[in-house]
Amino acid sequence: DQQVKQNSPSLSVQEGRISILNCDYTNSMFDYFLWYKKYPAEGPTFLISISSIKDKNEDGRFTVFLNKSAKHLSLHIVPSQPGDSAVYFCAARYNNNDMRFGAGTRLTVKP
């Protein structure tokens, strides 16, 4: 029951360039979307979120875009830094705190 999908298991970009991580979902009842970042041996940490009534939210180098008609979410990191290297999880919420996650995308930013 994969309601949230991240089809790219890995992504490699050069330092200073843009990183674009993608996420698709199937459940139109999701009302809130989030991105989490995870380093090895640590739990995921919240990065940025967007409500379903918006199509863009920006926080510093991180911007999340939501295309409801396509049921597609993306995270843009500009400029990418080596410290951004981590696994990124897309998540979607419905029904109180019931949150569903994608399988994750491993981002590697090369110096």
Added chain:
Amino acid sequence: KAGVTQTPRYLIKTRGQQVTLSCSPISGHRSVSWYQQTPGQGLQFLFEYFSETQRNKGNFPGRFSGRQFSNSRSEMNVSTLELGDSALYLCASSLEQSPLHFGNGTRLTVT
């Protein structure tokens, strides 16, 4: 403010045994969620507790159960362990309809 604390960090069990994992949420957080992380599957939602009641449940067999105490601390139990239960188990706490805050997880290995 202390973060989410999970104990133990590592566990090794044999097939057929049972295990109990513990989670202490951030002070003031009444919602506690549990997730299973395995390679390639991302974070699979187990269940969510709020004020000592299970509010949401994922698609896991009845061998997986949990409970929440009056101080919001939560435990997760897995009975009759199988090799496939080997995973990182993550606990997260949150305020109502807010981002989840994760602990560093319990790494369970079933041999």
